[in-house]
Amino acid sequence: MSDSIAEARGVRKVYDTRGVVTAALDGIDFRVQEGEFAALAGPSGSGKTTLLNMLGALDAPTEGKVFIDGEDLSRMSSGELSDLRLAKLGFVFQAYNLIPVFSARENVEFVMELQQVPAAERRERALAMLAEVGLEGLGDKRPLELSGGQQQRVAVARAIVGRPRMVLADEPTANLDSETAARLLELMGDLNREHGTTFLFSTHDPMVMEAARRLVRLRDGRIVDDSREPSV
Amino acid sequence: MIWRLALRGLARNPRRTVVVLTAVAIGIAGCALTISINSGMAHQMVKTAIATELGHLQIHAPGFDADPELRILLPEGGVRASRALEDESGEGGDVRAWAPRVQGQGLVNSPRASVGVRVVAVDPEAEARVSAYAGSIVEGEWLGERAGRAVVGADLARRLRVDVGDKIVLSVQDLTGDLTGRAFRVGGVFKTASLAVNQSTLLIRIDEAQQLFALGDRISEIVVIADSDRDVAALRDQLVSSLGSSAEVRSWEELQPLLVYLVNAMDQMAWAIYGAVFIAMAFGIANVLLMSIYERTREIGVMMAMGMKPVRVVAVVMAESLVVTAVGLATGLGVGILCIWLLRDGIDLSRYAEGLEALGVGSVIVPVVRSNDLLAPAAMAVLAATIASAWPAIRVATLRPGEALRRV
Numbered sequence: 227m228s229d230s231i232a233e234a235r236g237v238r239k240v241y242d243t244r245g246v247v248t249a250a251l252d253g254i255d256f257r258v259q260e261g262e263f264a265a266l267a268g269p270s271g272s273g274k275t276t277l278l279n280m281l282g283a284l285d286a287p288t289e290g291k292v293f294i295d296g297e298d299l300s301r302m303s304s305g306e307l308s309d310l311r312l313a314k315l316g317f318v319f320q321a322y323n324l325i326p327v328f329s330a331r332e333n334v335e336f337v338m339e340l341q342q343v344p345a346a347e348r349r350e351r352a353l354a355m356l357a358e359v360g361l362e363g364l365g366d367k368r369p370l371e372l373s374g375g376q377q378q379r380v381a382v383a384r385a386i387v388g389r390p391r392m393v394l395a396d397e398p399t400a401n402l403d404s405e406t407a408a409r410l411l412e413l414m415g416d417l418n419r420e421h422g423t424t425f426l427f428s429t430h431d432p433m434v435m436e437a438a439r440r441l442v443r444l445r446d447g448r449i450v451d452d453s454r455e456p457s458v
Numbered sequence: 459m460i461w462r463l464a465l466r467g468l469a470r471n472p473r474r475t476v477v478v479l480t481a482v483a484i485g486i487a488g489c490a491l492t493i494s495i496n497s498g499m500a501h502q503m504v505k506t507a508i509a510t511e512l513g514h515l516q517i518h519a520p521g522f523d524a525d526p527e528l529r530i531l532l533p534e535g536g537v538r539a540s541r542a543l544e545d546e547s548g549e550g551g552d553v554r555a556w557a558p559r560v561q562g563q564g565l566v567n568s569p570r571a572s573v574g575v576r577v578v579a580v581d582p583e584a585e586a587r588v589s590a591y592a593g594s595i596v597e598g599e600w601l602g603e604r605a606g607r608a609v610v611g612a613d614l615a616r617r618l619r620v621d622v623g624d625k626i627v628l629s630v631q632d633l634t635g636d637l638t639g640r641a642f643r644v645g646g647v648f649k650t651a652s653l654a655v656n657q658s659t660l661l662i663r664i665d666e667a668q669q670l671f672a673l674g675d676r677i678s679e680i681v682v683i684a685d686s687d688r689d690v691a692a693l694r695d696q697l698v699s700s701l702g703s704s705a706e707v708r709s710w711e712e713l714q715p716l717l718v719y720l721v722n723a724m725d726q727m728a729w730a731i732y733g734a735v736f737i738a739m740a741f742g743i744a745n746v747l748l749m750s751i752y753e754r755t756r757e758i759g760v761m762m763a764m765g766m767k768p769v770r771v772v773a774v775v776m777a778e779s780l781v782v783t784a785v786g787l788a789t790g791l792g793v794g795i796l797c798i799w800l801l802r803d804g805i806d807l808s809r810y811a812e813g814l815e816a817l818g819v820g821s822v823i824v825p826v827v828r829s830n831d832l833l834a835p836a837a838m839a840v841l842a843a844t845i846a847s848a849w850p851a852i853r854v855a856t857l858r859p860g861e862a863l864r865r866v
Contacts (some may be wrong), residue, residue, distance in 0.1 A: 285859075311763060323863075340764065
């Protein structure tokens with residue numbers, strides 16, 4: 227428990243859409259250890275993104291509890307949850323979700339701005355991070371001026387630059403060609419090895435499953451397999 | 459960061475921003491213009507009443523307020539009041555001018571008609587300093603040294619079917635109750651902004667009226683004009699203290715409470731209209747912000763996921779609203795003030811002159827700008843924008859980031 231960064235205990239999540247009740251998660255017990263490079267896999271509707279959202283303090287479970295660094299999220303206010311996400315978590319989304327009115331550099335700076343990092347340091351770190359993800363010289367481009375792969379690399383840089391303990395990446399390679407996806411995975415693997423950042427993916431992509439050192443399979447909102455030596 | 463996000467958010471859809479901004483600007487400019495025209499009308503009503511009948515203050519004999527009859531008179535030509543006014547005039551004093559009057563009722567006969575009139579008897583020279591009669595002569599001339607001359611309102615002249623030089627006979631009941639009369643020649647015709655005055659007022663010299671009404675040296679009232687509108691209350695208090703119980707001193711507001719009520723009612727009616735404009739403006743802003751936020755829900759979800767606090771999201775939305783309002787406000791006030799300046803010579807409403815004269819307003823209305831009339835709508839606009847933005851802002855800030863991210 228001491229090196230567990232995130233934990234779900236008996237988590238159940240039910241969506242009620244105009245009277246249609248769907249159980250997205252059905253009693254999940256799951257723990258993410260510090261430094262893991264893990265993937266949640268399963269068919270659409272199996273609950274991967276929902277579990278990722280619970281562990282990322284983006285959503286609250288209908289039943290059960292979620293802990294980040296031993297802290298019970300259900301006892302925290304929305305402001306405290308914001309602080310927790312800011313300090314400990316980074317996110318990469320399937321659709322990149324960059325802020326369109328900001329340049330690539332400003333997108334990367336955004337988290338540091340929230341962390342109140344001084345402007346000069348912010349700029350320096352953002353440019354260094356963009357260089358690290360292979361986007362040197364593209365800092366002033368707006369998201370729409372970048373390719374999908376470049377946008378996703380900006381998203382990774384944004385997720386990493388605030389020095390989070392854990393990065394939650396929802397289908398990070400879904401919109402990328404295989405070559406770009408491979409480069410991105412390599413980049414995240416390097417960050418995991420060099421900085422010890424924990425990565426948790428949700429994915430359909432066999433390439434991500436292969437790269438992950440732990441593979442958790444979900445079906446109908448339940449964990450059906452949790453393997454540390456994945457074989458796809 | 460909040461202002462940067464707000465400004466970039468507004469710049470994202472310039473057409474929509476310009477539409478809202480224009481709506482705010484038109485609302486503010488329209489309000490500024492209507493307020494100034496409304497104030498101009500009210501100002502003119504008061505000015506006309508002061509310039510024709512009321513003056514700033516009137517001094518009467520005790521009891522006139524309760525029973526305004528001819529028999530309630532100031533003795534010795536109002537000498538005591540005149541001395542008090544003398545003390546208040548000149549260097550450092552609040553009195554600009556004053557004039558004695560005799561007021562009574564009578565019947566005027568011309569060769570063609572008979573009309574009941576209000577007789578206002580004046581000292582021609584002094585009256586010219588306190589009222590607009592002398593300056594409102596449209597035919598003939600103002601009263602002077604020549605005896606037996608009368609000046610009549612333009613509508614009264616029309617009713618009597620007389621012109622300058624025609625003979626009329628004024629019949630009155632004097633102080634002793636006897637019916638008496640005297641012939642006058644129409645020396646001049648005046649036309650003020652007040653229909654009531656033009657229809658029923660006949661002016662003669664005060665010495666002739668004193669003789670006609672058998673008043674001796676007594677007078678009905680003294681009309682006083684203060685140095686400025688602001689000095690009236692202080693001057694009234696000063697005169698009340700100087701004259702004690704020997705006379706009644708009343709301001710134009712006390713003499714014509716109906717006029718005060720009318721001016722206040724005009725103000726209140728205008729504020730009701732402005733209220734409606736601002737409510738419409740608030741809904742317009744709220745609608746645009748809601749649309750803008752609806753389109754950006756996912757993006758706001760991302761920012762919240764990154765660690766942006768709900769209160770900051772509220773601040774961004776409110777900042778957007780304030781920027782639009784501030785620019786719209788500045789533009790609207792600029793346009794409004796420009797329109798008021800362009801109309802500085804007045805708006806010619808001579809087509810509706812008769813209706814306006816019935817209200818005591820001339821056919822040319824000059825907009826009047828009071829600082830409060832511009833500051834109050836500005837404050838209301840900011841308040842409306844804040845309230846309008848609070849609704850969509852709180853709506854989006856209460857979303858969980860996961861919920862916002864699920865929105866398409």
